[in-house]
Amino acid sequence: MDAMKQRWVSLFVENDIGVLAKISGLFSSKLYNLDSLTVGVTEDPTISRMTIGLTSDDKTFEQITKQLNRCVEVIKVIDFTNIPTHSRELLFVKVNRITEADKMELFRITSVYPLKIVDYNKNTAILQAVEDRDTNDELVKLLSSFFINRIEVVRGGSVAIESFF
Amino acid sequence: MEISGADLFLKALREEGVDTLFAYPGATAIDLFNVLYDADDIRLVLPRHEQALVHAADGYARSTGKVGVCLVTSGPGATNMVTGIATANFDSVPLVCFAGQVPLSLIGNDAFQEIDIVGITRNICKFAITVRDRKDLGRIIKEAFYIASSGKPGPVVIDVPKDIQVAMGSADYPETVNIRGYKPNEKVHRGQLKKAVEALNSAERPVFLLGGGVNIAHARREMTQLAELVNVPVVTTMMGKGAIPTNHPLYIGNLGIHGNYASNHAIADADLIFSIGCRFNDRITGKLSKFAVNTTIVHIDIDPASISRNIVVDIPIVGDAKNAINQMLEICQSRERTEWVERIQKWKEDYPIHMLKYSGVTPEKIMMSINRQFDDVILTTDVGQNQLWASQYCELDIHRQLITSGGLGTMGYGFPAAIGAQIGHLDRQVVSINGDGGFQMNMQELATAALLGLPITICVLNNGYLGNVRQWQQMFYGNRYSMTCLMRNENCPLQCSGPNEACPTQYVPDFLGVAKSYGVQALRVTEEAEIDDAIRMGKENRTGPTLIEFVIDREANVLPMVPPGEALDDMILE
Numbered sequence: 001m002d003a004m005k006q007r008w009v010s011l012f013v014e015n016d017i018g019v020l021a022k023i024s025g026l027f028s029s030k031l032y033n034l035d036s037l038t039v040g041v042t043e044d045p046t047i048s049r050m051t052i053g054l055t056s057d058d059k060t061f062e063q064i065t066k067q068l069n070r071c072v073e074v075i076k077v078i079d080f081t082n083i084p085t086h087s088r089e090l091l092f093v094k095v096n097r098i099t100e101a102d103k104m105e106l107f108r109i110t111s112v113y114p115l116k117i118v119d120y121n122k123n124t125a126i127l128q129a130v131e132d133r134d135t136n137d138e139l140v141k142l143l144s145s146f147f148i149n150r151i152e153v154v155r156g157g158s159v160a161i162e163s164f165f
Numbered sequence: 166m167e168i169s170g171a172d173l174f175l176k177a178l179r180e181e182g183v184d185t186l187f188a189y190p191g192a193t194a195i196d197l198f199n200v201l202y203d204a205d206d207i208r209l210v211l212p213r214h215e216q217a218l219v220h221a222a223d224g225y226a227r228s229t230g231k232v233g234v235c236l237v238t239s240g241p242g243a244t245n246m247v248t249g250i251a252t253a254n255f256d257s258v259p260l261v262c263f264a265g266q267v268p269l270s271l272i273g274n275d276a277f278q279e280i281d282i283v284g285i286t287r288n289i290c291k292f293a294i295t296v297r298d299r300k301d302l303g304r305i306i307k308e309a310f311y312i313a314s315s316g317k318p319g320p321v322v323i324d325v326p327k328d329i330q331v332a333m334g335s336a337d338y339p340e341t342v343n344i345r346g347y348k349p350n351e352k353v354h355r356g357q358l359k360k361a362v363e364a365l366n367s368a369e370r371p372v373f374l375l376g377g378g379v380n381i382a383h384a385r386r387e388m389t390q391l392a393e394l395v396n397v398p399v400v401t402t403m404m405g406k407g408a409i410p411t412n413h414p415l416y417i418g419n420l421g422i423h424g425n426y427a428s429n430h431a432i433a434d435a436d437l438i439f440s441i442g443c444r445f446n447d448r449i450t451g452k453l454s455k456f457a458v459n460t461t462i463v464h465i466d467i468d469p470a471s472i473s474r475n476i477v478v479d480i481p482i483v484g485d486a487k488n489a490i491n492q493m494l495e496i497c498q499s500r501e502r503t504e505w506v507e508r509i510q511k512w513k514e515d516y517p518i519h520m521l522k523y524s525g526v527t528p529e530k531i532m533m534s535i536n537r538q539f540d541d542v543i544l545t546t547d548v549g550q551n552q553l554w555a556s557q558y559c560e561l562d563i564h565r566q567l568i569t570s571g572g573l574g575t576m577g578y579g580f581p582a583a584i585g586a587q588i589g590h591l592d593r594q595v596v597s598i599n600g601d602g603g604f605q606m607n608m609q610e611l612a613t614a615a616l617l618g619l620p621i622t623i624c625v626l627n628n629g630y631l632g633n634v635r636q637w638q639q640m641f642y643g644n645r646y647s648m649t650c651l652m653r654n655e656n657c658p659l660q661c662s663g664p665n666e667a668c669p670t671q672y673v674p675d676f677l678g679v680a681k682s683y684g685v686q687a688l689r690v691t692e693e694a695e696i697d698d699a700i701r702m703g704k705e706n707r708t709g710p711t712l713i714e715f716v717i718d719r720e721a722n723v724l725p726m727v728p729p730g731e732a733l734d735d736m737i738l739e
Binding site: 013014017018021022025026029059062063066067069070071072073074075 | 283284287288291292293294295297312344345346347468469470473474
């Protein structure tokens with residue numbers, strides 16, 4: 001079997017009830033590994049665009065794209081795996097039970113790393129990042145090491161678009 | 166002028182040329198039935214269970230090539246369709262299944278007989294949709310018929326809430342369809358096809374491997390011409406059987422774990438497998454790593470997702486089987502392959518399939534009698550040994566068609582499918598071959614067949630076992646017959662490894678008694694000499710169904726067979 005690899009797919013689908021269930025159901029029913037799925041409406045309100053991150057070998061991936069293309073609700077499938085794209089994911093991290101010293105640490109972190117403090121009060125701060133998924137992974141790791149058992153993470157899943165060549 | 170949703174539903178059926186509707190009423194479908202009450206141009210058929218209803222529509226669709234249309238109520242009416250829908254989906258049968266639904270305002274309230282049938286069937290049909298707006302109803306029905314019948318055919322589910330059925334709206338039914346996400350590719354890539362033909366021309370030991378796609382595309386005549394033109398032997402899957410006449414000199418037989426010796430060896434020895442309309446399913450490949458090693462494989466299929474899925478293909482071609490075959494007829498060259506054809510013929514003669522081990526009423530003799538007595542017939546089978554025997558011994562050609570649940574393997578399919586096939590062909594002979602297990606799953610349909618006077622010859626091969634599983638238990642599980650005996654009663658010991666003197670003598674039900682209660686002619690065959698006469702009685706009775714119970718050897722096996730996990734040419738012959 002060929003190697004497992006991280007892939008990205010962009011899907012144009014009908015903006016209709018049940019389409020998200022259809023696509024996610026396809027992955028679960030056939031035991032495909034779905035890492036992330038985001039969906040939002042496009043400039044055409046009848047069309048939504050999904051960005052799907054998944055892990056598979058080449059053979060399974062070929063089958064996945066064929067199965068997606070087969071769905072009546074899917075208008076177009078684009079494989080983003082090997083083409084240049086802009087890809088971003090929204091990340092919020094809430095840091096709990098912070099001290100004055102922690103607050104200073106947070107301001108230092110945000111001056112070095114692509115994180116922004118978007119809200120804070122006496123005991124809590126909320127940080128935001130809009131980076132690619134790998135960078136966000138690193139940021140979560142970093143914050144976990146500073147604030148052990150005190151962080152709460154919410155991630156939006158990646159959205160991606162083809163870049164200019 | 167505005168009309169109700171129900172009136173538009175009826176108009177749509179007429180526009181689509183629907184002459185038969187398999188329908189079971191209920192509270193949320195009552196408005197649709199109300200308009201059908203006046204429709205004397207659409208034949209309504211009332212099966213006794215919604216699962217059988219879908220199988221009947223399926224048998225109708227497979228035998229006529231038209232779309233089978235179903236109408237049921239919400240809740241249990243809809244959920245009872247599920248097995249039928251999955252069966253049709255697996256074998257690419259065009260169906261449009263309408264289900265009533267509670268009014269839109271009640272959806273999500275756990276209303277009486279509310280069920281999310283679209284959610285339930287989403288992964289087992291080609292397309293499923295709830296009508297949420299009366300103005301979309303016509304378009305949705307139009308698209309449903311198009312989706313069901315085009316490309317790789319399949320079932321479509323339309324969920325129609327009760328308030329949509331009564332809502333007034335436009336009387337227009339669209340004439341054209343434009344679905345931006347659905348553009349089936351039926352054309353064949355000429356360059357790829359040329360490459361495939363070149364490979365065929367230069368092959369020394371080529372074999373055609375034909376699947377159900379050739380039958381679905383109605384390409385049997387053309388396929389026979391093509392095989393004759395290029396002199397290439399033909400093996401089929403169970404669904405592909407009949408793609409060329411089974412008595413044709415180039416026909417070898419079925420491939421797979423219950424294929425015959427010559428077919429399995431032909432595939433193992435071929436230098437080119439030219440496959441049309443088959444999925445390389447696990448039942449035909451045997452052990453994948455040993456399937457067609459070092460053999461060039463051409464694969465023509467309407468469904469891109471079927472190509473290079475189970476086995477890697479050298480020359481993939483997406484397209485309709487009939488288109489491809491017709492184009493090949495134009496560009497293929499005639500070539501003699503006497504030595505290869507003779508080698509296969511010799512295998513066929515040396516290793517014929519017979520049930521010599523068993524005496525009396527054997528399945529082989531029953532099938533042979535059917536072969537002798539019917540030259541124009543639609544055969545349906547149930548699932549299990551009866552199906553495998555039928556696919557081994559029944560002769561098929563352009564006038565003899567086999568209808569069977571190949572993909573899902575649905576017990577209880579055979580008899581209701583025969584009802585649908587007979588309704589689609591009132592002037593033809595229909596024979597339904599069943600086991601005693603599967604027949605009991607839908608034998609309530611005797612009422613449907615009796616009341617409609619359908620002259621089906623219903624064969625029930627009674628061995629008192631769920632025979633196919635019992636065979637596996639015997640061959641691979643040390644005779645541990647766990648729950649496969651249908652004669653087992655409260656007095657039987659916990660464990661039993663076969664018929665013995667202490668076995669109960671009474672079979673339940675008495676099939677003759679059951680038939681009698683429905684007013685159906687029935688007879689029991691226990692002697693070989695009675696087989697022909699019984700089948701003749703079934704054939705000659707044109708006023709209603711005839712049930713023939715054949716009491717067969719309790720432990721007769723389907724052979725040859727490839728043990729699970731083995732290569733195709735590693736067969737158990739007897």
